[in-house]
Amino acid sequence: MKKSMFLLAATLVLAGCSQPKPEPTPNEEKREGGLVQISAEAQSHFGMQVEAAQVHSLHELLQVPGTVQPIDSRVNTIRPLARGRLHEVLVKVGDRVSKGQPLATYDNMEAGELVAQLSGARADLERLRGQERQLGRQVERARALAEIGAVPKKEFELATADQRAAGQSVKSQESVVEGIVARLRRFGLTGAETQTTPITTITAPLAGVITKQEASPGEVVESTTALFTIADLSAVWVQAEVYEKDLGRLRIGQDALITVDTYPDQGFTGRVTYVSDFLDPRTRTARVRCEVPNGSMQLKLDMYTNVQLPTTFSRKTLAVPSGAIQEVGDKTVVFVRKSATEFEPRVVTAGKTVRELVEIVTGLTAGEMVVKTGAFHLKSILVGKELGEE
Template sequence: MGRRLLLALALLAFIFGGLFLWRESRVQAADHPPAPPTVLTVSAVAVRAAPERVTLDAVGSLDAVRQVTLAPEVAGRIVALHFEAGATVRKGQLIVQLFDEPERAKLASIQAKAAYAKRQLDRSQALAQTGAEPRNIFDQHRFDFDASAADIRETQAVITQKAVRAPFDGVLGLRRVNLGQYLSAGDAIATLTDLDTLYANFTVPQKNLSQLRLGQNVSITTDAYPDRALIGRVSAIEPQIGADTRNVAVQATLANPDHLLRPGMYIQARLELPPRERALTVPDTAVQTSQRGESVLVVGKPGRDGLGVVRLQPVRTGRRAEGRIAIADGLRPGDVVVASGQVRLAAGDRVKVALDDGAGSGAAQ
């Protein structure tokens, strides 16, 4: 009997203790209401339709617009070198002087003979006009003078040929000759290259032939300067298709004011083709890829509280270029998509949108 009474009292104490604790928790909950849920602010963009910029990537090399190997037109011994390897020279600047003393001595002799022939011609002309001298003597003096003048021009031409000059502004290459060396006609002295303007030569598939136009922009980059692109324009399109490759050879001309690029360099060329019809594009960071395919997070129209509801929207994507991707299906103009931070979100979340108005249009390759 006493044992049952103790059990009953213990049970009553447990029940009343539980009721007391439940009442106290309700009072504390009323005094300290739960904090409102955290609202995330997400970066988003409004989808817009814009002309789809189309580019075509190719590889090729650079060539000089003007490049020659300097060489004498006549044989001779080098008596003066007027250049250093790698020097910048101007058009007409003297590079190498060959020995020309015999030609200069010959020129002085011929000039003296020409002066005498001129005096004889003037005297004969005056006498012929009065009839004091036969006409044939006057003709002979005129022939002698004309022959002397021709000899002068010939000798001056040889002297000019023995002075090797730069045919245009440019940069000289390595020196291949030495002072006192005897050169034959055509022996190489050094190369001269105009680095101000270069050709970019590359090939594209024949299927793109109809999209090629003279004057199209071409962005040129090299592994030597990967972060710097120079813009050139298509200046020539090969009229024949390569029989082996079925590719079209394209040549672009580009300015090289800082002389960073050099002939022979391997290049990457990005050719800007005519734009396609207006297309929807979004930042490529907005597109998520999973086993179910590609999708974006679309934020619905904000309610009275300024918050929009997130939903998962499957999409079909197209070309990519310059950090943007074309959307072929799944979105409409005006849709607001989350551009970054998708890992923090799930379908059904209510978020505040920080809209980037300037990111809605772009290009796709």
């Protein structure tokens, strides 16, 4: 009995030893001979992509944050031409207005005084014209009498002098009337008004957006009171702050690319028009302004922007996508495909990074296939194997 049980146990041990080892799964990953191996199925699972290293024309861009601001020369503060009481306010902040559009009306006190002065001046003018006509008749009578010797010739000469003086008075009064009418025209009045408190309309001097309103109906305003601020936003400034170490890489007149989070797939092209001569002593930055066309009105005031400014760095060089670059310890590494499932970790020297492309100074040649997506997974395999060996 004991012998039979011993034979059965020996048979089971032999059977266990003779079973084949399990095949590696399709996702198995390993490192052999300095290469990282990963199956095609695993590559597909991780979305791994490769791309040939190529020579690119790199133009370095300086990226700085900015904000949208109105251009000073396109901002207009609207004030009344004279003292008066606001009658009606026709617009509000945020309204878009066209040139010549009414903004408000007010009882123009100064214009009312001018209307009263004009009425008096016209009455005086008519009186002087009447006197001139009367003197004209006297001159004719004196001439006739002087011709027949009824009166001395000197009397005729005195009557003529009086007529000329009256004519000069009429011309002087006509100038007074014309001056008052001209002042009324400044208020949009023709001079034919008869009311002593005429209503004056305040209009927009340019097309734009109302950015500030400080007018309320019934308020008495002076000629110095700011009622509205209008900004023409068909072109705007994008104002950025650039560190002093980067100022030497910029120049006035160069192009700038502006992007905003609101329109992530759209860029706006501008031009650098101003670089400040002064630094902010706290941030050590200088103000840089880019003028940007904004006919679509998509850029709003105070909107945050990302400003990309081309620098003086520009050359043709070997470069790879930034996703291909991995840091392993103190080395910069890319993974070069050697076969369908084998990848070589290659130590390289990286240079400038421009628009998601990294310059490769040494360690790689053009045409070699480099992993651009999924390189981090290969790095994990490489680092994990090295830790296991330790």
